[in-house]
Amino acid sequence: MGITYFEQDRIFKLDTMHTSYLIGLADEENFLGHLFYGRRIAEHGLACFLRTEEKPFVPSKNERERISFLDAFPMEYPTHGIGDYREAALRVRSKDGHRVCSLSYVSHVIFQGKKKIPGLPASFAGEGNCSTLEITCRDPHLNLTVVLSYSVFEETDVIARHVEIENEGEDIVILEKAASMSLDMDNRPFEALTLHGSWARERHAERRKLGTGYQGITSRRGESGHQDHPFMALLAEGATRESGDVYGVQLVYSGNYDIHAEVSQFASVRWQAGLEDEDFCWMLEPGQRFYTPEALLTFSHTGLDGMTKNYHSFIRQHIIRGKYKDRKRPILINNWEATYFDFDTKKLLSIAEEASKLGIEMLVMDDGWFGKRNWDDSSLGDWQVNEEKLQGGLSALVEEVNKLGMKFGIWFEPEMISPDSDLYRTHPDWAIAVPGRAPGMARAQLVLDFSRPEVVDGIWKQMEAVLESANIEYVKWDMNRPLSDLGSSALPPERQGELAHRYMLGVYELQERLVTRFPDILLENCSGGGARFDAGMLYYSPQIWCSDDTDAIERLAIQEGTAMLYPLSTMGAHVSDCPNHAVGRTTPFETRGYVALAGTFGYELDVTRIPEEDRAQIPDQIALYHKYNDLIRQGEYYRIASASENHLYDCWQVVSADQKESLVTWIQVLGGAGRRSRFVRLKGLAPEKRYRVEGEERTFSGDSLMYAGLQIPDLKGDFVGKLIHLVQV
Numbered sequence: 166m167g168i169t170y171f172e173q174d175r176i177f178k179l180d181t182m183h184t185s186y187l188i189g190l191a192d193e194e195n196f197l198g199h200l201f202y203g204r205r206i207a208e209h210g211l212a213c214f215l216r217t218e219e220k221p222f223v224p225s226k227n228e229r230e231r232i233s234f235l236d237a238f239p240m241e242y243p244t245h246g247i248g249d250y251r252e253a254a255l256r257v258r259s260k261d262g263h264r265v266c267s268l269s270y271v272s273h274v275i276f277q278g279k280k281k282i283p284g285l286p287a288s289f290a291g292e293g294n295c296s297t298l299e300i301t302c303r304d305p306h307l308n309l310t311v312v313l314s315y316s317v318f319e320e321t322d323v324i325a326r327h328v329e330i331e332n333e334g335e336d337i338v339i340l341e342k343a344a345s346m347s348l349d350m351d352n353r354p355f356e357a358l359t360l361h362g363s364w365a366r367e368r369h370a371e372r373r374k375l376g377t378g379y380q381g382i383t384s385r386r387g388e389s390g391h392q393d394h395p396f397m398a399l400l401a402e403g404a405t406r407e408s409g410d411v412y413g414v415q416l417v418y419s420g421n422y423d424i425h426a427e428v429s430q431f432a433s434v435r436w437q438a439g440l441e442d443e444d445f446c447w448m449l450e451p452g453q454r455f456y457t458p459e460a461l462l463t464f465s466h467t468g469l470d471g472m473t474k475n476y477h478s479f480i481r482q483h484i485i486r487g488k489y490k491d492r493k494r495p496i497l498i499n500n501w502e503a504t505y506f507d508f509d510t511k512k513l514l515s516i517a518e519e520a521s522k523l524g525i526e527m528l529v530m531d532d533g534w535f536g537k538r539n540w541d542d543s544s545l546g547d548w549q550v551n552e553e554k555l556q557g558g559l560s561a562l563v564e565e566v567n568k569l570g571m572k573f574g575i576w577f578e579p580e581m582i583s584p585d586s587d588l589y590r591t592h593p594d595w596a597i598a599v600p601g602r603a604p605g606m607a608r609a610q611l612v613l614d615f616s617r618p619e620v621v622d623g624i625w626k627q628m629e630a631v632l633e634s635a636n637i638e639y640v641k642w643d644m645n646r647p648l649s650d651l652g653s654s655a656l657p658p659e660r661q662g663e664l665a666h667r668y669m670l671g672v673y674e675l676q677e678r679l680v681t682r683f684p685d686i687l688l689e690n691c692s693g694g695g696a697r698f699d700a701g702m703l704y705y706s707p708q709i710w711c712s713d714d715t716d717a718i719e720r721l722a723i724q725e726g727t728a729m730l731y732p733l734s735t736m737g738a739h740v741s742d743c744p745n746h747a748v749g750r751t752t753p754f755e756t757r758g759y760v761a762l763a764g765t766f767g768y769e770l771d772v773t774r775i776p777e778e779d780r781a782q783i784p785d786q787i788a789l790y791h792k793y794n795d796l797i798r799q800g801e802y803y804r805i806a807s808a809s810e811n812h813l814y815d816c817w818q819v820v821s822a823d824q825k826e827s828l829v830t831w832i833q834v835l836g837g838a839g840r841r842s843r844f845v846r847l848k849g850l851a852p853e854k855r856y857r858v859e860g861e862e863r864t865f866s867g868d869s870l871m872y873a874g875l876q877i878p879d880l881k882g883d884f885v886g887k888l889i890h891l892v893q894v
């Protein structure tokens with residue numbers, strides 16, 4: 166059992182295989198305090214951690230200094246207005262306009278498994294040991310009950326937290342902020358690691374020292390975003406990729422969020438993650454419950470590598486669902502970079518014919534097949550096939566593609582509406598906008614008000630009709646602009662602050678309908694590249710398009726940052742044509758293949774027009790995919806070297822669960838005179854096993870490959886790469 170309550174000491178102990186998390190009750194007022202989170206400890210009698218021996222004493226002994234107590238106490242879920250001047254996790258407003266809230270422990274339950282969070286994506290118990298602790302706290306003045314939920318996943322060292330807030334009174338309570346988790350950590354100097362970027366430059370890692378005060382990341386875009394990522398790691402001083410204490414938190418949520426750390430006057434660190442509160446306000450009626458998104462906490466004493474390992478296994482086992490959860494994905498060819506909007510049935514079939522001969526397994530028809538969409542400025546919301554382009558209709562096209570032995574997939578952007586669309590002409594009020602104020606446009610489009618069930622239903626009916634009309638086996642769900650001008654013509658004035666979160670609930674509702682009604686369809690999420698690559702989306706789709714930047718070299722940093730949290734099987738990665746459409750660089754076709762093999766693998770080019778020497782390589786690349794995909798999808802991933810740090814070469818490795826096999830990918834970004842071979846220290850091998858480099862006679866022991874290193878010769882040139890397959894002898 167991963168959760169124990171020690172009644173005499175009034176301590177909860179949550180244990181995973183390698184970590185312990187302790188919560189204690191303090192004073193007669195039952196304050197709930199955070200005691201410890203870190204490497205697993207046997208002890209539970211840790212009342213001393215409450216620091217109640219330090220002055221000031223607990224309020225029952227020293228009421229005149231209550232506020233000094235509250236401003237230093239490591240509160241498990243701090244509230245606003247009572248004299249804890251650090252950031253509150255919960256901020257409410259009563260019907261009288263007061264904002265004071267104080268929570269005390271009331272009761273708790275411990276049970277095996279895990280409940281669903283209504284309306285939200287969340288982890289599930291699946292196989293393995295999972296137990297849940299629910300601690301009920303209460304503010305008797307507000308009649309507000311707050312349930313803190315902790316699900317403990319023993320094997321993967323993850324604790325999933327969320328909060329449920331119930332109004333048990335007779336008056337309305339307004340929630341102004343409701344974080345998913347708060348964690349008051351010890352006074353250790355930490356560094357924060359976060360992921361940042363822009364369109365076509367997603368998830369570049371950044372590391373910086375925490376200073377006194379408030380520091381964090383956020384999204385107010387209505388999506389998790391290209392710019393920041395709903396994740397933060399705190400690294401204890403000296404922690405590296407391979408060693409030291411690292412704490413991770415990420416949200417299972419795809420909308421507005423805030424994750425920050427606040428270093429107090431006493432150098433303690435309050436760490437919080439949850440819904441962003443500037444665009445949030447929720448009217449909680451008597452009898453109603455509000456559910457926060459889930460936060461996934463992990464701790465590793467083996468550096469960032471340990472954190473990555475925990476998140477990868479957790480996401481594979483407890484977030485991703487559906488038919489393709491553990492399956493190899495069909496190799497697809499997508500026509501976006503091949504044709505953009507300029508295609509018809511004949512063109513698509515010419516691509517499919519050539520692709521099928523080369524071993525590609527699925528044609529994906531991207532943007533431009535519906536309404537009058539010949540450019541990006543019309544028709545979103547009109548999900549009817551454009552028969553001028555698809556002569557003979559969709560089913561005829563799909564039948565022809567199927568006859569070639571290929572599957573067929575299709576693109577949608579369900580959350581959007583073009584002002585130039587029949588949908589907008591019929592329902593202008595379906596767009597998110599403030600009445601009387603022209604909403605800001607991005608990519609010439611507006612966002613549909615998915616807080617309204619009739620809007621979600623309207624789009625669903627159209628999508629369902631399309632998906633029923635032909636043998637469609639894959640859907641790419643795109644989202645190409647952030648939200649702005651938050652206004653809903655259906656919500657009453659006092660509920661307008663609920664729009665951003667209700668919008669997300671509508672998106673999740675539609676994705677759930679899609680995967681329930683069409684369980685065999687492979688869903689791939691996307692958002693102008695990778696602006697919505699998060700654990701929330703992975704609950705619906707086992708893969709997400711990683712970035713619109715398909716340049717093999719730029720992809721190194723993007724995929725490195727993404728793979729710090731997410732398994733390789735989730736990263737949409739394609740070989741595209743050169744000069745690369747996003748950055749104009751030319752790289753060898755072979756290198757593009759090596760980089761795409763580290764993701765879902767597919768093509769994004771006009772296979773009828775690329776150079777013959779490139780086309781000729783496709784069957785060999787496909788053979789590599791078939792040879793290595795099980796290993797890449799299921800194996801353990803290790804980052805060996807990073808071109809973002811050394812500017813010369815990049816290297817990652819995948820090791821099979823039984824450690825009998827490993828694949829090392831080496832990309833030489835810059836060659837140069839005088840550079841000789843390098844030794845790279847591998848990871849994750851069995852020290853006592855012997856491995857042969859495929860294609861060579863030499864064998865090496867696992868320990869020499871890990872501690873002395875594998876010698877990689879200079880490959881002569883820039884942007885060149887090499888796959889090294891190690892097999893146990």
Ligand code: DGJ
Binds near residue numbers: 576692693710
């Ligand atoms: C953005 C996506 O990231 C691209 O792959 C493509 O689907 C375009 N949208 C289509 O508009």
